Amino acid sequence: QVQLVESGGGLVQAGGSLRLSCAASGLTFSNYAMGWFRQAPGKEREFVAAINWRGSTTTYVDSARGRFFISRDTAKNTIYLQMNSLKPEDTAVYFCAQYKTPLITSYKEVTHWGQGTQVTVSS
Numbered sequence: 001q002v003q004l005v006e007s008g009g010g011l012v013q014a015g016g017s018l019r020l021s022c023a024a025s026g027l028t029f030s031n032y033a034m035g036w037f038r039q040a041p042g043k044e045r046e047f048v049a050a051i052n053w054r055g056s057t058t059t060y061v062d063s064a065r066g067r068f069f070i071s072r073d074t075a076k077n078t079i080y081l082q083m084n085s086l087k088p089e090d091t092a093v094y095f096c097a098q099y100k101t102p103l104i105t106s107y108k109e110v111t112h113w114g115q116g117t118q119v120t121v122s123s
Helices: none
Strands: 003-007 010-013 018-025 034-039 046-051 058-060 068-073 078-083 092-099 110-113 117-122
Touching: 003 092, 018 034, 018 092, 018 117, 034 068, 034 078, 046 068, 046 078, 046 092, 058 068
Parallel strands: 010 117
Antiparallel strands: 003 018, 018 078, 034 046, 034 092, 046 058, 068 078, 092 110, 092 117
16 A cells, blocks of 8 residues: 655745655555646645656756755655745645655646645745
8 A cells, every 4th residue: 555645744934945755655656757736725735846766857836946855765655846045835734645656747647645744934
């Protein structure tokens, strides 16, 4: 049974930083691309960042590029999202996601989701 457990969310002032973690279990972690999505109140879930199976390719939503950085540690079966220069519009529940393939593809190829962690950025 695949489990994705996020941690690291919280309340931070605008301009601050947070690092989210997602610990994965029940899967061969190095076989799959992983990603982060977020959902703000009243809005649809949106893609934030993704990383391929070996960490050699990353992709970001335009609003996060240059501020957020995704990484993975195969030894710990964990992915991270370092978020810098946070803005109030980054406020959302952040979800960890496992793709069904080693490569980054559409969100429709996500097979497992974490429970989410709340990030709140105050102005």
